[in-house]
Amino acid sequence: MPTFALSPRRRIAYWITTSIVALEVGVGGIMDLLRTEHVRAVVSHLGYPIYVLTILGVWKIPGAIVLLIPRFPRLREWAYAGIFFEMTGAAFSHALFRDPGYFTITLTFALLSLVSWWLERQNRSADRTSNAVAAT
Secondary structure (H helix, E strand, O other): OOOOOOOHHHHHHHHHHHHHHHHHHHHHHHHHHHOOHHHHHHHHHOOOOOOHHHHHHHHHHHHHHHHHOOOOHHHHHHHHHHHHHHHHHHHHHHHHOOOHHHHHHHHHHHHHHHHHHHHHHHHHHHHHHHHHHHHO
16 A cells, blocks of 8 residues: 555545546446446447447456556556546537536546546655655
């Protein structure tokens, strides 16, 4: 587990935002792989082929897991990038079809992923600083 140099409030904010994003992405990935009626309807409405659900589901599940594992910072960066791209892509797809509810939800998850990423980066910077100070 990483040592958190963040204040207790920021640490709580980090885990709340990260947990929400990881839960949404993980459950979304499972729903994509199962091709539930709801996700098939949404994807079809947006004009995407159904097979895109398999591609998304295969990448979402490991992405969600990586967010919760503290030992792989480079992989986490990739997961955050993928989640942000997927959520903003979904948001703009819904905006083009005038789906304000879905647009708002997906954009909110994109923003939550940015907040989680930012807090995680602050923590890593603080860890490097405290390690450098401890080494002297």
